[in-house]
Amino acid sequence: MKFNYLKFEKKERIGILTFTRPDALNALNENVFKELSDFLDADFTQSIRVLVLTGAGKAFVAGADIKAFQTYSSQNAYEFAELGKLLFDRIANLDIPVIAAINGFALGGGLELALACDIRIASERTKLGLPEVNLGLIPGFNGTQRLSRQIGAGNAMYIMMQGEGISALEAYQLGVVQKLVPPGEVLSSAIQLAEKIASKSPRSLSLIKEMVGKGMEMSLKDAGEMESRAFGNLFKEDQKERIEGVTAFLEKRQPNWE
Numbered sequence: 001m002k003f004n005y006l007k008f009e010k011k012e013r014i015g016i017l018t019f020t021r022p023d024a025l026n027a028l029n030e031n032v033f034k035e036l037s038d039f040l041d042a043d044f045t046q047s048i049r050v051l052v053l054t055g056a057g058k059a060f061v062a063g064a065d066i067k068a069f070q071t072y073s074s075q076n077a078y079e080f081a082e083l084g085k086l087l088f089d090r091i092a093n094l095d096i097p098v099i100a101a102i103n104g105f106a107l108g109g110g111l112e113l114a115l116a117c118d119i120r121i122a123s124e125r126t127k128l129g130l131p132e133v134n135l136g137l138i139p140g141f142n143g144t145q146r147l148s149r150q151i152g153a154g155n156a157m158y159i160m161m162q163g164e165g166i167s168a169l170e171a172y173q174l175g176v177v178q179k180l181v182p183p184g185e186v187l188s189s190a191i192q193l194a195e196k197i198a199s200k201s202p203r204s205l206s207l208i209k210e211m212v213g214k215g216m217e218m219s220l221k222d223a224g225e226m227e228s229r230a231f232g233n234l235f236k237e238d239q240k241e242r243i244e245g246v247t248a249f250l251e252k253r254q255p256n257w258e
């Protein structure tokens with residue numbers, strides 16, 4: 001598939017999707033979203049175990065394209081917000097793990113994209129934030145919701161209301177990112193983590209995603225019941241990965257998930 005604003009490559013079981021609009025710090029507009037939609041339509045998850053998202057140049061993604069906002073009607077803005085939500089939800093709901101390799105600025109829609117990923121690794125020198133308050137706007141790709149669910153309302157309000165963006169260290173301390181690495185090592189660290197994850201049971205990984213994702217929207221009691229049912233289902237006779245994982249442990253060998 002040929003893209004102008006995205007690049008997809010495979011390193012064995014790891015897929016790397018790079019946003020490649022560096023002149024605009026990879027800002028998201030309708031053309032980028034069209035390509036992202038086409039990319040997600042192609043059934044790429046069959047051939048990889050983990051997806052890594054990153055950005056070309058000095059940004060991960062510096063947000064939605066502010067220049068395009070100049071011509072937006074209220075309806076256009078609503079539809080753009082809905083389209084971004086739909087695409088980011090599709091990323092969040094992929095049944096393989098997704099890692100954001102935050103090589104540079106992750107601002108506004110860029111941080112919202114990273115928040116739709118399962119794990120975030122960032123350069124220790126970069127800046128993250130939801131700076132929409134400087135534009136008389138609010139986050140529109142679910143940032144108000146995903147950030148507060150992930151790090152709590154007070155921390156999310158702090159980031160959104162002060163609007164200047166926070167250092168990678170502060171983002172790490174607040175739990176926005178899970179790992180900090182020196183600049184230049186972001187992608188390689190993300191790939192290293194992806195390889196480790198890719199060696200684990202794909203069935204377990206996809207169920208963990210499902211439990212955490214769905215559970216966030218449920219009561220603890222109902223989510224616990226869902227978890228018990230999923231755990232029980234793993235003991236059905238056709239659950240090859242559970243059989244292989246437990247047998248491999250008892251036989252003192254590495255499991256083979258193929």
Ligand code: HXC
Pocket residue numbers: 023024025027062063064065066067080081084105107108109110131132135137138139140141
């Ligand atoms: C369009 C952008 C852009 C953006 C940067 N550029 N961010 N264009 N939309 N979000 C463009 C600049 O205009 C400039 O183009 C080029 O990229 C390089 O950027 P500079 O500003 O020259 O770089 P630098 O001085 O290093 O500053 C980096 C920066 C700054 C701090 C990241 O660019 C910045 O503040 N960008 C805006 C970040 C932001 O507010 N994001 C939230 C957007 S609202 P030219 O042509 O001048 O060279 C949003 C809402 C999401 O995301 C929800 C929607 C529904």
